[in-house]
Amino acid sequence: MSRLPSFPGRTRRKVVEPQVVGTVADCGALEAGRPLLLCGDLVLVDRDGSDPGPGFVQQRDRQVARGAPLAVWLRNEAVAAVAGHRRVALAVDGYLRWGMSQRSPTLLVAGFAPNHGESNIEAYAFRDGALFQCQEAMLPPRSDDRFERALADHIEAVRATLPGDGWQVVTASPLPPLAGIEHVGEAPLARIKYGPLRARRPQGRRHTLPLLLIVLGVVAYAAALGIGQWRYQAAVTQFRAQRVGAAALAVSLDRLLAMRRYLDSSGETNQGLSALGPILAATARLDGAILRSVHLAAQPTLGEAALELELALPRREASGLKQGAGILQALALGGWELTLDRHRDLTLPVRGEPRPYRIFHLEGRRP
Numbered sequence: 001m002s003r004l005p006s007f008p009g010r011t012r013r014k015v016v017e018p019q020v021v022g023t024v025a026d027c028g029a030l031e032a033g034r035p036l037l038l039c040g041d042l043v044l045v046d047r048d049g050s051d052p053g054p055g056f057v058q059q060r061d062r063q064v065a066r067g068a069p070l071a072v073w074l075r076n077e078a079v080a081a082v083a084g085h086r087r088v089a090l091a092v093d094g095y096l097r098w099g100m101s102q103r104s105p106t107l108l109v110a111g112f113a114p115n116h117g118e119s120n121i122e123a124y125a126f127r128d129g130a131l132f133q134c135q136e137a138m139l140p141p142r143s144d145d146r147f148e149r150a151l152a153d154h155i156e157a158v159r160a161t162l163p164g165d166g167w168q169v170v171t172a173s174p175l176p177p178l179a180g181i182e183h184v185g186e187a188p189l190a191r192i193k194y195g196p197l198r199a200r201r202p203q204g205r206r207h208t209l210p211l212l213l214i215v216l217g218v219v220a221y222a223a224a225l226g227i228g229q230w231r232y233q234a235a236v237t238q239f240r241a242q243r244v245g246a247a248a249l250a251v252s253l254d255r256l257l258a259m260r261r262y263l264d265s266s267g268e269t270n271q272g273l274s275a276l277g278p279i280l281a282a283t284a285r286l287d288g289a290i291l292r293s294v295h296l297a298a299q300p301t302l303g304e305a306a307l308e309l310e311l312a313l314p315r316r317e318a319s320g321l322k323q324g325a326g327i328l329q330a331l332a333l334g335g336w337e338l339t340l341d342r343h344r345d346l347t348l349p350v351r352g353e354p355r356p357y358r359i360f361h362l363e364g365r366r367p
Helices: 076-082 091-100 147-160 208-225 253-264 268-273 276-284 320-330
Strands: 019-021 036-038 043-046 056-058 071-075 088-090 106-112 119-127 130-139 168-171 290-296 307-314 337-350 353-365
Touching: 019 076, 036 076, 043 091, 043 130, 056 076, 071 076, 088 091, 091 106, 091 119, 091 130, 106 147, 119 147, 130 147, 130 337, 147 168, 276 290, 276 307, 307 320, 320 337, 320 353
Parallel strands: 019 036, 036 088, 106 168
Antiparallel strands: 043 071, 056 071, 106 119, 119 130, 290 307, 307 353, 337 353
């Protein structure tokens, strides 16, 4: 951050470094008197017009020189936390301004990598003074030994989607430097403007029709079973966060059915788990599904989900939001009120061939 010049007869003003706020947990530890830079998991950017749902508040669209504007959303927790603060900025504004000023094609990779929880990585491709492409992905936390390899793999995969040669690839703060890739540090954030946050949700946006079609697809289930509102955290394709064998992750249909028979058996030990039977049976009917993990809280605390499921399914929709809606429909008869908490894309080897998969993290509560 540049220093202010000193003037004769005047006291030099102290430059206050902004506080980087990248996770919901950070929202509970804001420091008084410091500018707030919002990024990471708190900010969602999107060019396909999808509404992420009630967990986010829409900001004004960002113009990107040509093509559809960039829709920007903030998590509800971030909006509530910064209410009343007079110096707030979004890191995406700095990335867009810096990227569109570059004379050569540039892939700018930024985001927020906490020591705990998933890292939110953003990749912005700029060409001819305009935003050409943007992608988001979720990677392991910074403290994880796999983080640097996963980040390098992700950058390589995104670069492979860009046409032609001559692309300059850089990383920017608050991401840490990565060996072999130029790190421009805080340069994209140096001239960012801070001010009060004016969040609003405009009416009659261009994506009303696609959203309506999705809602119509699930309204029958919602009316019958009272399925709660659902939200998602966007993440886009083509990164390899982990190199693991699908055989180590897969739970076969036979095994799922065996689990159901076990849960249906008599005995006090199984009483608390018997509610999993219908949802596991519904999961078993999903074509190509891989059940990665199941967590059942015996006595969930306030705000904690009683059930957490992590599923991997072959990518069949361009939008994870649309595919997630289909999953909620398919699992609606499982006896739980389910929400789609987040999703991410990765590539898994199946019979020696890389296949595109999408990971869905679902949360459930008893009706």
